[in-house]
Amino acid sequence: MTYVELNNGYKMPQLGLGTFKSKDGNEAYEATRYALEIGYTHIDTAQMYGNEASIGQAIKDAKVNRKDIFITTKQKVHSNLKNMEKAFEESLEKLQTDYVDLYLIHWPNHDPKINAQSWAFFESLYESGKAKAIGISNFQKHHVDALLKTAKIKPMIDQVECHPGLTQVPLKAYLDQESIQIESYGPFMKGGVFEGIWKDALELIAKKHDASIAQVVIAWGLYKGIVMIPKSVTPKRIKENFESLKIKLTEEDIKVIDGLNRGVRVYTDPDNSPWGPYVE
Ligand SMILES: NC(=O)c1ccc[n+]([C@@H]2O[C@H](COP(=O)([O-])OP(=O)(O)OC[C@H]3O[C@@H](n4cnc5c(N)ncnc54)[C@H](OP(=O)(O)O)[C@@H]3O)[C@@H](O)[C@H]2O)c1
Known part of the structure; x- marks a missing residue:
């Protein structure tokens, strides 16, 4: 496994298992169990995916040391502190853990004040040790700029749509410059x-x-x-994806793939998402 070091020094496995649309129950459970068995140490889930309980159970049954597993989950936007706390505690309970490795704001709100309010809550979780790293997802440059105006702690990650059809050239350059790690979702477009x-x-x-x-x-x-964090619930593909760690592309290959960028977004545009207003 290769690792990235986040801006707070916390180490994150660079390859993980995605679980969006992995159905709660047997599907998410078996995919997670199999992934852990063959060497994955990083699982990405979210409150909105509705599968945290199956993933938590799979991790527990795999009998791996908690410290050897990197768990990411995400919170949808809530209007008040009480509901934010409740959502976090529910995620911990379902995942059967007392901390998460990475906690993300799933989507930016269209109102920067709401993002700032969510972020203050995330900072308190980080300070309490219940989230070892905190970050954002689907934040464009302007969302990050606005957040940094009031943030005490810089986000460690921005998880965004990123693949050969949308290589996120300006956003990646900006995040690199700000020491915010970029994380790709939807690698297969x-x-x-x-x-x-x-x-x-x-x-x-x-x-x-x-x-x-x-x-x-x-x-x-x-x-x-x-x-x-490629997602699969098919054992053969889970293994195939993990084995990409062994592939050494050349500089020339990378240039060719970078040249496939067409600015094609296949997921929701964060500036026009339905998750802008409060979601309860
Ligand atoms: N932050 C966000 O807003 C956000 C949004 C979307 C996704 N995500 C995260 O990113 C992860 C990855 O994104 P994604 O699930 O949307 O898409 P993805 O990983 O690009 O693609 C998953 C799809 O590709 C198939 N697949 C997997 N491995 C394959 C292989 N080796 N060959 C051919 N097909 C393969 C899967 O099928 P099977 O499962 O049937 O094998 C599934 O249909 C998610 O699971 C989630 O954890 C985050």
Whole structure:
């Protein structure tokens, strides 16, 4: 496993298992159990995914040392402190743990004051030790700029849509400059990397390395210092994705993949999300 060091010195495994749409119950449980068995040490979930309880149970049954596992979860925006505290405590309970490694604001609110209020709560969790690292997700540069005006603690991570069709050039440069680690979600572009111009180029690179397109995409992110969390509930793919750690792309391969950027967003645009107003 390779690790990134966050701006507070906390170490994060650079590859993890995504779990969006992994169904609560057997599906999320078995995927997590299998992933832990073959060497994953990092699981990404969220309050909104509704599968924290199955993931918590899988981690418990795997009998791994808590300190050897990196758990990320995320909070949707709440209007008041009481509900924010309740959401966090519920996540801990479902995950069967007394701390999370990384806690993220899932989506920015369209009102910067609400983001600042959420962030103050996140800072208090960090100070209490219940979240070893805190961060944001889906924050564009202007959201981060606004947050930094009142933040006492700089976010450690920004988890955003990032893949060969949307390489996030200006946002990544900005986050690098601010020492905020970029984390990719949706690496396979909802299947887009297996089609069209992406397939044509990625397939050539994959053949050269005796790898799959999925592995090349993950290896590309790892090479660029991005945290990658591909999701799968299929054992063969969970293993295949993990094995991308072994693939060593060349500088030339990276240039070709960077050249596939078309600014294609396949997930919700954070500036026009329905999660702007309070969600309860
Ligand atoms: N912060 C946010 O707002 C946000 C938004 C979206 C996602 N995320 C996080 O990022 C993670 C990854 O994103 P994502 O789940 O949206 O998309 P993704 O990882 O790009 O793609 C997952 C899809 O690709 C398939 N797949 C996985 N490995 C494959 C392989 N080796 N070959 C071919 N197909 C493969 C999966 O199928 P099977 O599962 O059927 O194998 C699933 O349909 C999420 O699970 C979640 O943890 C965060």
